[in-house]
Amino acid sequence: MLNIAALSGKIQEAFGALDRHHLNGGQRLAVKYFAVAMILFLAQLLFGLLAAIQFVWPGFLFDLVDFSVNRMVHINAMVVWMLYGFIGSVYWFLEEESGTEIVGLKWGEIAFYVLTGAVVIVVLVYLLIQTGPGNDATRWLVNEGREYIEAPRWADIGIVTVMLVFFYNVAGTFAKGRWSGISGVLTLDLVALAGLYMAGMFYSTNVTVDQYWWWWVIHLWVEATWEVLVGCIMAWSLMKLIGARRRIVQTWLYIEVALMFGSGILGLGHHYFWIGTPDYWFTIGGFFSALEPVPLVAMVVHSIYDAGVHRFRSTNHPALGWIIAHTFGNFLGAGVWGFMHTLPQINLYTHGTQWSASHGHLSFFGAYATINIAFFYLAAQRWRGNVWMGGDLKDNGWKWKWSMILLNLGVMGMTVALLIAGYEQSFIERAVEGSTWGGYFAAQNQPWFVQAMLWRLVFGVVTLAGALLLTWDLLTIGAGETRLALVLEPEEELAAEPTVAVAK
Amino acid sequence: MNHTPLWASESFWKKVAIWVTAGSFVLLIVLTFDSMSKVQAGSRRVPAYSVINQKIDYRFDAQLNRYMPVIGGDEPLFDRPLSEAEAEALVTLGKKTTQAKNCINCHTILGNGAYYAPDLTKSWLDPNWIDAGNRENLMLAFLKNPPGNARTYGTGRRMPHLGITDEEARGVIAFLKWMSAIDTNGFPHNFKTLYAQEE
Ligand code: HEM
Ligand code: HEM
Ligand SMILES: [Fe+2]
Numbered sequence: 001m002l003n004i005a006a007l008s009g010k011i012q013e014a015f016g017a018l019d020r021h022h023l024n025g026g027q028r029l030a031v032k033y034f035a036v037a038m039i040l041f042l043a044q045l046l047f048g049l050l051a052a053i054q055f056v057w058p059g060f061l062f063d064l065v066d067f068s069v070n071r072m073v074h075i076n077a078m079v080v081w082m083l084y085g086f087i088g089s090v091y092w093f094l095e096e097e098s099g100t101e102i103v104g105l106k107w108g109e110i111a112f113y114v115l116t117g118a119v120v121i122v123v124l125v126y127l128l129i130q131t132g133p134g135n136d137a138t139r140w141l142v143n144e145g146r147e148y149i150e151a152p153r154w155a156d157i158g159i160v161t162v163m164l165v166f167f168y169n170v171a172g173t174f175a176k177g178r179w180s181g182i183s184g185v186l187t188l189d190l191v192a193l194a195g196l197y198m199a200g201m202f203y204s205t206n207v208t209v210d211q212y213w214w215w216w217v218i219h220l221w222v223e224a225t226w227e228v229l230v231g232c233i234m235a236w237s238l239m240k241l242i243g244a245r246r247r248i249v250q251t252w253l254y255i256e257v258a259l260m261f262g263s264g265i266l267g268l269g270h271h272y273f274w275i276g277t278p279d280y281w282f283t284i285g286g287f288f289s290a291l292e293p294v295p296l297v298a299m300v301v302h303s304i305y306d307a308g309v310h311r312f313r314s315t316n317h318p319a320l321g322w323i324i325a326h327t328f329g330n331f332l333g334a335g336v337w338g339f340m341h342t343l344p345q346i347n348l349y350t351h352g353t354q355w356s357a358s359h360g361h362l363s364f365f366g367a368y369a370t371i372n373i374a375f376f377y378l379a380a381q382r383w384r385g386n387v388w389m390g391g392d393l394k395d396n397g398w399k400w401k402w403s404m405i406l407l408n409l410g411v412m413g414m415t416v417a418l419l420i421a422g423y424e425q426s427f428i429e430r431a432v433e434g435s436t437w438g439g440y441f442a443a444q445n446q447p448w449f450v451q452a453m454l455w456r457l458v459f460g461v462v463t464l465a466g467a468l469l470l471t472w473d474l475l476t477i478g479a480g481e482t483r484l485a486l487v488l489e490p491e492e493e494l495a496a497e498p499t500v501a502v503a504k
Numbered sequence: 505m506n507h508t509p510l511w512a513s514e515s516f517w518k519k520v521a522i523w524v525t526a527g528s529f530v531l532l533i534v535l536t537f538d539s540m541s542k543v544q545a546g547s548r549r550v551p552a553y554s555v556i557n558q559k560i561d562y563r564f565d566a567q568l569n570r571y572m573p574v575i576g577g578d579e580p581l582f583d584r585p586l587s588e589a590e591a592e593a594l595v596t597l598g599k600k601t602t603q604a605k606n607c608i609n610c611h612t613i614l615g616n617g618a619y620y621a622p623d624l625t626k627s628w629l630d631p632n633w634i635d636a637g638n639r640e641n642l643m644l645a646f647l648k649n650p651p652g653n654a655r656t657y658g659t660g661r662r663m664p665h666l667g668i669t670d671e672e673a674r675g676v677i678a679f680l681k682w683m684s685a686i687d688t689n690g691f692p693h694n695f696k697t698l699y700a701q702e703e
Contacts, residue, residue, distance in 0.1 A: 134601030145603025435692030441657030
C-alpha cells in the first residue's frame with residue numbers, strides 16, 4: 001500500500017495536476033476534443049506503419065488485416081483527428097473572441113460524446129467486419145468504399161448532425177456576444193465546410209460523376225475551406241501569442257481568403273484532367289491551381305514578419321514554434337509539392353503514383369497537423385494555470401524541441417523517399433512502360449523503389465517516436481511550473497506609421 | 505495623419521474577398537452544369553452501359569495526339585448481349601461491389617486511390633490477360649479466389665480473399681469493361697492494349 005502511495009506521489013510530481021478551473025466553458029470542451037485528437041493521431045501513425053510494413057513484407061497480416069484496411073484506418077483517423085483539432089480550437093477561443101459564454105454548450109457536450117461514440121463504432125466495424133456484399137446495406141452500415149470518406153452513411157448523417165450543433169454553438173455565441181472579422185469569416189467558412197461534406201453523401205454508378213463530386217469534398221476541403229479555417233485560427237493565435245494587432249491580422253485574413261478561394265475554388269480542375277470530364281479543365285485547373293501557392297507564400301510572410309516585428313517574444317514558445325512550422329509546412333507541402341505535379345503536362349505521368357503520396361504526407365502534416373499541435377500546447381499552458389512557456393523552460397524544454405525535430409524529420413524523410421519512388425514510377429511505369437500491369441510491377445521491383453519503401457518505414461518509425469515524445473511532453477509540460485505566463489504589453493498603434501511614410 | 509492606403513485597408517480587402525469568392529463559386533457552378541451534361545452515361549465521353557456488348561480498344565489518335573478509346577463491333581460479355589437496362593444493373597452491381605470491397609484502398613480507379621496495386625482504369629484491356637477470348641474466365645476465376653490465382657510479378661503482393669461471389673465478380677468485370685471505354689483525355693499515356701499486343 002505504501003508503495004502505491006509513493007508511486008502515485010512520483011506520478012503526481014512528473015505530471016502535475018491539470019485544473020479545469022483554469023478553463024472557461026468552451027475550453028473545457030476543447031480539451032476533450034484535443035485529447036481524442038491526440039489518441040487518434042497516434043492511431044493514425046500506428047496503422048500507417050502497419051501499411052508501410054506491408055509494402056516491405058507483403059505477407060505481414062495478409063488476409064487478416066489487409067493493406068486496404070490499415071490504409072483506410074490510417075487516413076480516416078487522420079481526417080477525424082484533424083477535424084477534432086479544428087473543432088476544439090474553435091471552442092477554445094469562442095468565448096474570448098465573442099466576449100460571452102457559449103450558447104447551448106450542453107448540446108455541444110452531448111455532441112462530443114455522440115461523435116466520439118460513433119467514431120469508435122466505425123473503427124471497430126472497419127477492423128472487425130472490413131467488407132460486405134456488393135449492396136446498399138454495406139454502404140450504409142460497414143464501409144462506403146470511397147477514399148477518405150469511407151465512413152458508412154449512418155455515420156455521415158451523424159457527423160452532419162453534430163456539425164449542426166457545433167455550428168449552432170458558434171453562430172449563436174457570436175450573435176449573442178460580438179462579431180469580428182475573424183468570426184465572420186469563420187462562421188461562413190464553417191457553413192461551406194459542412195455543406196461540402198454533403199456533396200459526398202450520395203451513390204452514383206457513373207464513376208466519373210462519382211469522382212467529380214468526391215473531389216468537391218476532398219479538394220474543396222483541404223485547398224479551400226480548411227485553409228481558410230486555419231487562416232482564422234492562425235489570425236487569432238498570432239494576436240494571442242505575440243500580441244499582433246487585430247487590424248493587421250484581419251486585413252491579412254481577408255487577403256488570404258481572396259487569394260485562397262480565388263485560386264482554390266477553380267483549382268479544383270486539377271483533379272478533372274483524367275476522370276472523363278471535358279478537356280477545358282486542363283486550362284482552368286492548370287491555371288488556377290498553379291496560383292494556389294501564392295496565398296501560402298503570403299502566410300509565411302505574414303507570420304514571420306509579424307513574429308519578427310515582435311522580436312519573437314511570445315507567451316508560448318512551443319505553440320509559436322508549431323505555428324511557424326505550420327506556415328512553412330503549408331507552403332512546402334501544399335504549395336511547392338502541389339505545384340510540382342499540378343500542370344496537366346506533368347500530371348499525365350505522375351497521376352496516381354507515389355508522387356501523390358509524397359505530396360499528401362507533407363501537405364497534411366505541414367498544413368494541418370502542425371497548427372493543431374500548436375493549439376494542444378496553448379491548451380496545456382492554460383490548463384496548468386496559464387504558466388510560463390517562454391524560453392528557459394524546465395530541462396531546457398528538450399522534450400518539445402526534440403519531438404518537433406523528430407516529427408518534422410520523420411515526415412520530411414518519408415516525403416523524400418516517396419518522391420524518389422514517385423519519380424521512378426513516373427519514368428518507368430508511366431512514360432516507358434505505358435502503365436500496364438507489367439509496367440506497374442516493373443516499377444515496383446526497381447531497386448530505387450524498393451529502397452524508398454524501406455526508407456519510408458525507417459522515417460515512419462522516427463515520426464512515431466516524435467509523436468510519442470510529443471504526447472509525453474503535452475502531459476508533463478508546465479507541471480510544477482510556478483512562474484506565470486509572459487504578459488505582452490499592448491502594442492503602440494502608430495509605431496509602424498512613420499516607416500511607411502519614409503518608404504513612400 | 506491617419507490615412508491608410510487602399511492596399512492596406514481592411515474594408516477594401518474584405519470586399520475583394522467577398523467578390524472573388526462569389527465570382528469563383530458562380531463560375532464553378534456554371535462549369536459543373538456543363539461538365540455534368542457532358543459526362544452522363546450515354547454521352548460521347550462516358551458511353552452507355554451497354555457498351556459492354558461491344559469490343560473496346562484504346563489507341564493512339566494521331567490527330568488528337570493522345571490515346572483514345574475505340575469502340576468496335578460486337579463482343580458481348582460472357583457471350584450474352586444485354587439490354588441497356590440489364591447492362592446498367594450489372595455495372596451497378598459491379599460498382600457497388602468495388603465500394604463494398606474497398607478496392608480503392610489498394611488500387612487506383614481513374615488514377616485515384618491507393619498505390620499498393622495496379623491502376624484499374626484500363627485493366628480490361630491489359631495485355632496481362634494474354635488472350636482476349638479467355639479474358640472473362642481468367643478475371644472471373646481471379647476475382648473469386650485472388651490469392652489462389654495470384655501473379656505477383658515477384659513483388660510478393662497478393663490480393664486477399666474478399667468473398668466476392670460469382671454474380672458480384674461478373675458485375676465487377678462489367679464495370680471494368682465499361683470504365684475502360686470512358687474518354688479519359690489520354691490517361692494513361694502510351695498504354696499498349698491486349699489487342700495491340702496480339703497484332
Ligand atoms: C494543405 C493543402 C493540401 C493538402 C492537404 C493536399 C492533399 C492532397 C492529397 C492527399 C492528394 C492525393 C489525393 C488522393 O488520395 O488521390 C492530393 C492530390 C493532389 N494535389 Fe494536393 N493538397 C493540398 C494542396 C495542394 C495544392 C496547393 C496543389 C497545387 C498547387 C495541390 C496539387 C495536387 C494535385 C495536382 C493532386 C493530384 C495528384 C494526382 O494526380 O494523383 N495540392 N493533394
Ligand atoms: C508513421 C508514419 C507514417 C507512415 C508509416 C505512413 C504510411 C502510409 C502508407 C503506407 C500509405 C499508403 C500509401 C499508398 O497507397 O501507397 C499512406 C497514405 C497516406 N498517409 Fe501516411 N504514413 C505515416 C504518417 C502520416 C502522416 C503524419 C500524415 C499526415 C498528417 C499521413 C497522411 C497520409 C495521407 C494523406 C495518405 C494518402 C495519400 C494518397 O492517397 O496520396 N501519413 N501513409
Ligand atoms: Fe487539389
